Amino acid sequence: MKILVTAKRVTDPDVKIKVKPDGSGVITEGVDYKVNPFDEIAIEEAIRIKEKGQAEIVVVSIGPSEATKEIRNGLAMGADRGILVVASEVLDSFAVARILHKIVSEEKPDLILMGKQAVDGDNNQAAQILAELLGWPQACFASKITLSDDRKKAKVVREADGGLDHVELDLPAIITAELRLNEPRYASLPGIMKAKKKPLKEIPLASMGVDTKPKVVWHKFSEPASRKAGIKVPDVPTLVQKLRNEAKVL
């Protein structure tokens, strides 16, 4: 079977991001990047499926040329080949889904695994829109995936708001990874070196003939208002008085 997995290059979620003074976006100079952690979980799941039987794993990313690093990371973990759609423009979830739709129509995977969302924009939309474009079943926020022996169906445990949702899908299908699906492995030297020589195709976005005109426009970015400092009160009566007259909670 063929599994297509996404690997978005995102700003390091462990580093605090700063908004540009003019509010036009986030400062990207000097920022570290890494693969979206949820995508990394999706890649790990693809490799576990491959280890239980035959599978070819294709890692796809959309972004600047530097995103080959995030793809190589997936190849080092054990994926087989990579595709980078080279794009410098800002893309909304719909555009991302359309680009992936084009790739899927050429690659014809049996299963698409994606992170449930990317930790930069936190949109949580691309997989759902892609499922709609393809007309495929989808199971988002998977914490457990079990493929049938003939690999025609997938049983998925989804983390829903009120508890766990057990669903069964016919493949081909799209499944997105929740944090608790697995713990991704670290690639070590043999994997890292092998990955350097695995096939990685770069496709300029402009050559794909995909309409990526954004439906979502970002008008302004701003940092959350900083929290006001608290005050100390000398005694209980003052506390009660302030809660009643200023906070108005009593």
Added chain:
Amino acid sequence: MDAIQLILENTVLARPFLCPEIRLHLITEACPLWRAREPDLQRLGLADPFWGFCWAGGQALARYLLDRPHQIRGRTVLDVGCGGGVEAIAAARAGASRVIAVDTDPLAAETARLNAAENGVVLETLAVDPLERPWPDVEVVLVGDLFYEEAFARRLLGWLGEQAGQGKEVLVGDPDRGHFPGAAGELLAEYRVPADVDLGGSHLRRAGVYRMARSNPPG
């Protein structure tokens, strides 16, 4: 750390699957470096130790030369991107009069020199970009498994076309990495070679040895 010490401490002597008559300093499962992760490699300044592995294309090219010494005997050979130098050592063992092994990575050049000594041959090793200078005395150019990255493959192909155009014999070992166009060369031999870093040969892949056409360098 001294380069020689670093190489010796992080490798063991092992024989490539397809060329068991050659012993190389290789990074194998027996080496602590085998388990190193990206941050460990950065700490050691070893981001890309290509020289610690005997790649499929290099093994195929080395096998080809070892089996056909008459093709290389008495000739001056340049090994481009030599890494650990398996094809350069094979050329020297097959009787080449002079073998120059070049790699942009100084550690690769040093490893090739150490590996040559281990096999009783002498290589001239250089840590330079071989594509940046002319090699007027060279008669044969060897390329073992360098066609794995699209942009560099294009640059390399253009340069090799020029070398072939000057009358040099250009031999390429490539395990179908997708960036060496078959039309650019004549297939001389095919081998089943261990897939990449796997030394034991549990997974074999095809690798071809090609001679680049002398006329009409590919564009």
